[in-house]
Amino acid sequence: MRILVAGATGAIGRQLVPALIRAGHSVIGTTRTPAKAELIGQMGVEPVIVDGLDAQAVRAAVIAKQPEVIVHQMTDLANVTDLRHFDRAFAVTNRLRTVGTDCLLAAAREAGVRRFVAQSFCGWTYGRSGAPVKTEADPLDPDPPQELRRTLEAIQHLERAVTGSEQPEGIVLRYGSFYGPDSGILSRAMIDQLRRRRVPMIGDGGGWWSFIHVADAASATVAAIERGRAGNIYNIVDDEPAEVSEWLPALAAIVGAKPPFHVPTWLGRLLAGEHMVAMMTEVRAGSNVKARRELGWQPAHPSWRAGCAEIVGHSGGHSAAA
């Protein structure tokens, strides 16, 4: 298939592009900068320079390239550090999820694109009551903490627009929290914070999280492009949902940090905000049963614990902190 990856240079795009080429697809990849276009070209991909928030440029690119499938992987999270002001940190990403999705879908419709696959998130977005591990049929949080509202609204906008589209047919992938070499919870910034003991465990650490190795997120995306059911949402997560009280100390140990400090919820609220307290004590994880069954996919890294240890082991435990 002829597939346009919007956001080919990000954490997922860099894994997805080679996976698509290995699966025999021809790939067009977007970036905003000429320097990265050269890198995309070196991967054997046709580069396009386009800003995802520029409707005319997006329309022109899609019509010129005539892909059969578009994969929306545009986020703007590379320089996010201040999660205390969560909605502010996610502001451009949220525009890419709303305005960016609408522009790309409109262009896809006009160009006769057959299928549209978009990135969403699996984790704190789910309702914070009931079972600790949620399926795609479970409701999203009806009353999120104030600081997460705009981000959840943007995610819901993207999910509604994509799953509600008939031409192109749409599929949404809710990826768990990423990890990979210098990525997600193994990014330099996160490892640095863990080693400085600046990621405290708040309250009982009873919030549940789901993780996914970026290579597994890519293989699931290839499977969704080839076999996903139109109009559906899939949780793309590993087999080991875990409470913060379990994964945070384990991750600290994996990166060679001392165990995290414990702080009571009242102090966590003061230091990090209500939303971070919720993320550490109340949020829910996701189940991958539907993705396994319908996509014929399984994670090559079923456990974040083993996957993170393998990555840190390969880097000698040092590279991410360099």
Ligand SMILES: NC(=O)c1ccc[n+]([C@@H]2O[C@H](COP(=O)([O-])OP(=O)(O)OC[C@H]3O[C@@H](n4cnc5c(N)ncnc54)[C@H](OP(=O)(O)O)[C@@H]3O)[C@@H](O)[C@H]2O)c1
């Ligand atoms: N589920 C998760 O846990 C999750 C999801 C996403 C990201 N993350 C984490 O966040 C960190 C940063 O993510 P990332 O490496 O993917 O970088 P990123 O800065 O989020 O960029 C992702 C992609 O979006 C493109 N992009 C950004 N703004 C754009 C715009 N206005 N128009 C068009 N394209 C645009 C980028 O292209 P150019 O920069 O080449 O223009 C890049 O290809 C990583 O550690 C990653 O693991 C986690």
